[in-house]
Amino acid sequence: MNPMKVIDRVYKEERAKALPPVNSKTFRISSIGWQPRKLMMAKAQEGYEAKAIEGRGVRTFEVGKQRHDALRKALVLGGFSGDIPMTEAGEKEIRLPLGGGWEIVGHPDGILNEIEVKGTKYEMVLLEIKTVGAAGWRSVKANEIDEGYIAQASMYCHILNLKWIYFLFEKKDSQHLAEVIVPMSEQAVNQSLHDIGFTIGSIEAGKTPMQVEACSGPDYGYQMRTRKRGEMPRLSLGWRCSYCQYVQHCFPTHVRMLEGGKQVCVEELAVPDDAVVISHGVDVIPRGGWKMLDGAEEMDV
Numbered sequence: 001m002n003p004m005k006v007i008d009r010v011y012k013e014e015r016a017k018a019l020p021p022v023n024s025k026t027f028r029i030s031s032i033g034w035q036p037r038k039l040m041m042a043k044a045q046e047g048y049e050a051k052a053i054e055g056r057g058v059r060t061f062e063v064g065k066q067r068h069d070a071l072r073k074a075l076v077l078g079g080f081s082g083d084i085p086m087t088e089a090g091e092k093e094i095r096l097p098l099g100g101g102w103e104i105v106g107h108p109d110g111i112l113n114e115i116e117v118k119g120t121k122y123e124m125v126l127l128e129i130k131t132v133g134a135a136g137w138r139s140v141k142a143n144e145i146d147e148g149y150i151a152q153a154s155m156y157c158h159i160l161n162l163k164w165i166y167f168l169f170e171k172k173d174s175q176h177l178a179e180v181i182v183p184m185s186e187q188a189v190n191q192s193l194h195d196i197g198f199t200i201g202s203i204e205a206g207k208t209p210m211q212v213e214a215c216s217g218p219d220y221g222y223q224m225r226t227r228k229r230g231e232m233p234r235l236s237l238g239w240r241c242s243y244c245q246y247v248q249h250c251f252p253t254h255v256r257m258l259e260g261g262k263q264v265c266v267e268e269l270a271v272p273d274d275a276v277v278i279s280h281g282v283d284v285i286p287r288g289g290w291k292m293l294d295g296a297e298e299m300d301v
Helices: 003-018 036-043 055-077 134-141 147-160 186-204 239-243
Strands: 026-028 094-099 102-106 110-117 120-132 164-171 177-183 222-225 234-237 254-259 262-267 276-280 291-294 297-300
Touching: 003 055, 036 186, 055 120, 055 164, 094 147, 094 186, 102 147, 110 164, 110 177, 120 134, 120 147, 134 164, 134 177, 147 164, 147 186
Parallel strands: 026 102, 120 164, 276 291
Antiparallel strands: 094 102, 110 120, 164 177, 222 234, 254 262, 254 276, 291 297
């Protein structure tokens, strides 16, 4: 019995148990910021299964959760002043009814009666504890907060009638702390409610996820980008699509190939027999008889 394989299997099984029921009428605040197609895939009862997160990915998320819970516990045990609707056992649940049995559900980290940040006092502030990796930490230090974090926290503020968001960030690998306070965004709330309303309407109208507009924006879909300085631009998935558990449903039959010295994304049926194919679908699996591009060299596969 191989210990590494056992660990990966157990973590994968635990992750599967934690997945929410797909046919519920509940939207979690953690899904705020998702676009309608992805929200619909998460609600679909069949045909749009989420791609399983591998053991390493699950363990990575677990590290963040452990650090999050440790910080929360320190605040509770330290008697931090403020209305913190949580205990060592977990946070308080809040709900926003949407009609027709649909609702938004979340678990805020806490509410601060007042706090002083860089000489300025704020009252009735949402507390959001976030653990981030190296890339996320660089953004925090540059005062660039992920739009998804803003949207989710703003929804909490909307439900709890708060005006400010206090982010407490911890870098997971070094445990450095940073604080950022920003106003809640009514625009983000309105966009989130619009997207969820559109999603509900599409589901009740009997539409499937692929019948609604694809996720859009600079971080979605196929795009030309350079991974390293001096490299030729390569056609690849935007980072949000790359991390999405439903991406295989949006790109099931596409391949990346060379045409006239350029990389293009085409439907599988349109690929010539002698094409130099760089990747197939989203799993980067080469086809037998095609050639795989490895840097500047071509290799028979």
